[in-house]
Amino acid sequence: xxxxxxxxxxxxxxxxxxxxxxxxxxxxxxxxxxxxxxxxxxxxxxxxxxxxxxxxxxxxxxxxxxxxx
Numbered sequence: 001x002x003x004x005x006x007x008x009x010x011x012x013x014x015x016x017x018x019x020x021x022x023x024x025x026x027x028x029x030x031x032x033x034x035x036x037x038x039x040x041x042x043x044x045x046x047x048x049x050x051x052x053x054x055x056x057x058x059x060x061x062x063x064x065x066x067x068x069x
Contacts, residue, residue: 043066
């Protein structure tokens with residue numbers, strides 16, 4: 001049986017603050033998802049992923065510095 005108390009840890013990477021805020025409002029309230037970090041560039045996302053160790057990175061494919069791939 002899986003542990004249902006553990007939340008899925010997510011890092012959001014998108015250059016638009018309004019988009020990140022909207023995503024946080026949609027998925028975090030009362031769900032099994034916890035937003036552990038935000039980044040506006042791919043390099044920031046790489047750094048935060050190493051530090052925060054999220055389960056999932058929700059990332060834009062077009063970022064100002066690197067490809068989202």
